[in-house]
Amino acid sequence: MIEEKIKRLGYELPDAPKPLAAYVPALKVNDFIYTAGQVPFVKGEIKYAGKVGKELSEEDGKKAAAICALNCLSVVKALADSLENIEQIVKLTVFVNCSDNFTKQPFVANGASELLVELFGEKGKHARSAVGVNGLPMNAAVEIEMIVKVK
C-alpha cells in the first residue's frame, strides 16, 4: 500500500485542498490527471518560504520539493480514489524559487523524484524538468506540477 509506505518514510499524505473558485487542484481527462502547481503547504501554511540559495539552503529546497510531491499525490488521490490506481507518474515540472546564481535545481527536484521512485518503483520514474524562477506564489520555495496516468 502506497499510503502505508508514505507513513513508514515519515511523511503524511495531506488532505486534498478544497477546490478554489477559478480553477481546480487537479483535472482528469481520459486516463490522465493533470495537477495544478502545488507548493509546500503543510496544514494551511507554507512550510518553506524564501529563495533557495539565499534565505534557504538546497537541503531546505529538497525537503520542500518532497512536500510538493505529496501535495500533488493528495490531489491525484482525490480524483483517482486511491494511489494504487496510479499506473505511471509521467511528468514533473519543478520550479525552484532561487537566487540568480543558483544552479542546483536538479538537487532540489530530487526531493520529489526520489520520493516518487521510493513509493512507486518503476511506475514512479518520470520525465522531469527542473528550472529556477525569481518568484513563486506566497514566496514558496518550490512549485511542482505533475501529469499522472491512472487505471
Place this chain on the structure above:
Amino acid sequence: MIEEKIKRLGYELPDAPKPLAAYVPALKVNDFIYTAGQVPFVKGEIKYAGKVGKELSEEDGKKAAAICALNCLSVVKALADSLENIEQIVKLTVFVNCSDNFTKQPFVANGASELLVELFGEKGKHARSAVGVNGLPMNAAVEIEMIVKVK
C-alpha cells in the same frame, strides 16, 4: 454562444495570429489542442509590457492575463472551428514577468482563470500553474499556454 458572452463581458475575441515560420500558434493532436505561449497582444501591440511588482501593478497583470487567455482562445478557435467545440479547458501555465519579491502570481493568473470559468462554466475549470519569471518575450507582463480538449 461563447463569443457573444465574450462581447457582453466587454472583451473582443481577436483574430488568430498568422502562423510564424518556425512554429505554429496552436497544434491539434487527437482531441487535444496545445497552444503556443500567448502574450497580451492587442492589434499587434503588447498592451501590458513590464514587470508586475515594478512598472506594473498586480491589477495590470490580472488584465494582461485575461488578454492572454483570449488570445489562447483565438488560436484554439482557428483549429476547432468554433469555441462551442471546446469540451474542457484542461491546463493553464501562467508565467508572470515580475520583480524578485512579487508573490501574488495566483492573483494575476485569476485574470485568465476567472474569465474562462465565466465563459465556459464547469468546462472552463482547469488545472493551473502560476509562476514568476524574470523575463518574457517583448517584455510582456504575462505569457499563458493552454491545453484544451475539443469534440
Place this chain on the structure above:
Amino acid sequence: MIEEKIKRLGYELPDAPKPLAAYVPALKVNDFIYTAGQVPFVKGEIKYAGKVGKELSEEDGKKAAAICALNCLSVVKALADSLENIEQIVKLTVFVNCSDNFTKQPFVANGASELLVELFGEKGKHARSAVGVNGLPMNAAVEIEMIVKVK
C-alpha cells in the same frame, strides 16, 4: 533519413544520456513521448553556460537551443527506435537563462524550432512557449522539454 539531414546540417545526434537514479530522460505513454528538460550538453559538458543578455549573446543562446533540441531528439530516438517514427513534434517549452532585461526569448528558441522544421518539415511544426528564467541547472543557457507523437 532524418539522421543524415542532421549530419548534412553540420550537427551530430548525440547518444542518449544514461537513465539517472530518480527520473528518466524521456517517458513514452500511449503514442506520446515526454522528454525531460534537456540542457546544451555536448560530450558530458555544458557547451553554453551563463545568462543570455549578460555573459552570453542571443546568438549563443540560439546555438544552445539547437543543441538542446538535438539532445531531446536523442532521448526520443532511444524510446522510438528511430527518428523516422516521429509523427509530430507537438510542443516545446523553452526556458532561457537570462538577464532581467532580456526580451528576445523567441529569437533564442528559434534555434530549436528552425532546426526541427528543417529536419521534419510539417511534422516538425510545433506549439511553443519561450520564457526567461533566472537560473538553470549547471548554469545552462537554455533548457528545453519536448512532447512528441510517435507511430
